[in-house]
Amino acid sequence: MELRAMLAGRSSKRQLFLLPGGLERHLKIKTCTVALDVVEEICAEMALTRPEAFREYVIFVVTNRGQHVCPLSRCAYILDVASEMEPVDGGYMLWFRRVLWDQPLKFENELYVTMHYNQVLPDYLKGLFSSVPAGQPSEQQLQQVSKLALLQHRAKGHSHLPSVQEMQDYIPAQLYRSLAGSVWLRLLGQHRQQTQALSPHQARAQFLGLISALPMFGSSFFFVQSCSNATVPAPCILAVNQNGLNFLSTETHELMVKFSLKEIQSTRTQRPTASSSYPYVEIALGDVAAQRTMQLQLEQGLELCRVVAVHVENLLSAREKRLTLPPSEITLL
Template structure:
């Protein structure tokens, strides 16, 4: 709407991007719309290597096969019907995968191409669903990542990676993604943003038994976002636990 005699501004285009923030409930792979949304949200984190835990630059054997199969699935999810070439294989792998000890680039190509026979006849939606189904088994699946400051023990790096997912809060090594500490939501009493005396934003998490709880403070500019997400997970997990308890009582 505009007033007479005025010139309307050019039409503005807005894009609405939907994303899932809490991943406690099961995947809904029977819905093409859901598969498309979840695939688009999670694939970038996977290709950046954020879902990989690589102590000493190594991977579990099952993760090696998962990565090769997912690479073939990504080729099919993109609508391509040809076996991934050597050049294509490199972009279908997480960035850190090529640094894995004991696995040469040619071996990755062979493993990906071996997986192609299994997935080449899938539709693009089926391929995307298969990617989600595979990655759902990984410990860091569905994580929201926050760069935080504050070492938790002597010798730990000063900057850490906080992963918040369905299994709880995980303080990770920033490079290898090894878990340095884990706190399940059942042990989380509160999460909030606070400020230090110097005005630095901190994420404060109180955890443990109520009568002898401990407090973690981590420096991050996204403290409010992290605290809000932790509270959502904790509240939903409590509701699910209460619902399960009622269901068990009714079935007796």
Template sequence: PFQSLLFLTKATIQESLISLRNKKTSRRAVESFQVLMQFMGDQPKPRGKDEIELLYELLKLCREKENLRDEIYCQAIKQVTGHPRLEFCARGWSFLSLLTGFLPPSTTLMPYVTQFLQDAGRSQELARSSQKHLQQTVKYGGRRRLPPPGEMKAFLKGKMLRLLLVHLPGGVGYKTNVGTFTVAAEVLEELCGKMGITEPEEVQEFALFLIQGEGELARPLRPQEYLNNVLVDPKTSLHSRRLGWETRLHFDNPTYISTHYSQVQRDYLQGKLLVGAQADAQVARLAALQLVSRTQEAPPSERDLLAYLPRLLQGQVNVAAIQSLMDQELRQLQGCSAQEAQIGFIEAASQLPLFGYTVYVVLRASDLTLPRPSLLGLNRQHLILMDPSSQTLCCSIALRDLQQLHLLSPLEAGRPPALELNYGSADSPQTIWFELPQARELQYTIAFLLNSS
């Protein structure tokens, strides 16, 4: 019985604590117990091995030999129970705290481990952290990849948290502390909490994007990904943005308003929210709302006004006509606060054809009848292609109809890669490819949306 195991042993065990049918596995169990005692300090370390190497040995054994996992859980619990040396006992608890964050015990042992941690947690802080780590492992699957030695050393010294910078739209940085077992979902929940977002359906509409270098690779992190597993390269950075727009927008929090405004404004200025060259009044209103959002008193010159227009429109519109219309809009907006102008901008932009989509510029497609270039819009339901000149919908594919995605190497020297989509039914299979610089990001984002819907 489990309770009979909870007695400290000062000597190495001669057989496994739980019944193991395989003699070789039982022998490995005896060896692992000796490694645990060496790590805790109850026995001298082997020559040439330090505590980190011993720790790796134990964790690798648990990861590679599933039939030894319960045994090593029992061994750790046995050695922290009633240990007279606080320093050695703390080392045992450190190991248990790490183990619970990586791999859970079997469903048979789980109730006993949970009860043990609850009882010990009344007086032992590391027992409480072990309990939290185990709950995370059950919820998110455990951190399978072992941390680098530097992180392991910091953990043993009690330095479990580190500062993380998340880049928000508009160039705003958000700082938070992440631990050894923090997952993307926890940081997203925290970020959304700052924006007053508490409903799980709306939280799920946001994603953390991992960006390498100067944007060579951007991919959304799955909610259950452990951040310390992916943030190993100093050239990587985390960026947050909204991917889904199905939940009704609510402007009841200043951080919510400014974050959404920055994302929508960036997409608008990059030409990802279609607005026609003939829509002078619409463009003038959006320019005026941007001006008031910046609390800029004096109207801009014709040259400065271009900064408030989408890049693609700058050479196509009559700037003098737009400035005249904008002056009228500014008179109507007198007394409007910067925050009210930001809300007004989001509401006006929400009427544009590609609002609510993540937009990519496609240079060409396998279907030669499609315009070149065209805008590809992606949301949780559809992938669509639009002609940026006529704003005509040229192609629509339901994500549920996608069968496979293939990243294709550049079709010609000097060209970007392409993404091939296989979709449709078994009776009527169809294939199309799109050539675009962000082909890999598009592949990752489609996969993310499929898995989260």
């Protein structure tokens, strides 16, 4: 395919990459351009120049109207991916997303802040970053949620207090239902003076700073239909992050069961059986001597395997770095 393209004088093309929130970047792709090159180019726009930062971002190919999401290997050739996808699904998309969150957040660069704000906002509004109490939220939680709501309003450039209808869009539904709309408006009013002078960029930066302290911030979330492990009540939500596999309650989002990254030996996808419409993911846990297998049934099986792989690779890379002696400490025998 590459030879035919080169003979026809087409050795490069403009390729669209989508960042969270519908932000678009058209990049010039050559026959030798791999996913890592694209990551580095977009990172440079966000004022990120260190290889440690590049490792945290991934290019995803999205097909079937967003139903199928697959992270690309860092060495995947973008033109090859495009050539394979175009005949199969002309509406395919290439997404740029952050998967690892080891590096501290930065708040100076506008594209960086906007991209990260847009990526985490939908998960925050689903209430996934922290547990939602069954009863009345604490005063501290109410204050934090109302301030975050006002920061979202300010991020849109609005300086007036939001209406009850607008306010509903800024507060996780489970929490919003715990109080009357008039009470929420009063709580928001308490933070108006602190947020009014902020620019939309500053409001997004402050929002990110506040939610980065929440327990499940920096996770990739998956809805699990069923699980073969008796200790994991399903259906449930799986949050994958640097601490491992965290199984959360679908109702309260409380942590029920956790497996560390060190316990994961391997992952693989399995095709759906005749009685099931969803594929399975098989995860081997434990150590080489005593392994146990856990089967998860979910839609985004391949995406889960790749995201887990990125986290495990990062863990092994960090461990390797710690075990490698610096040149000054190496003694020639």
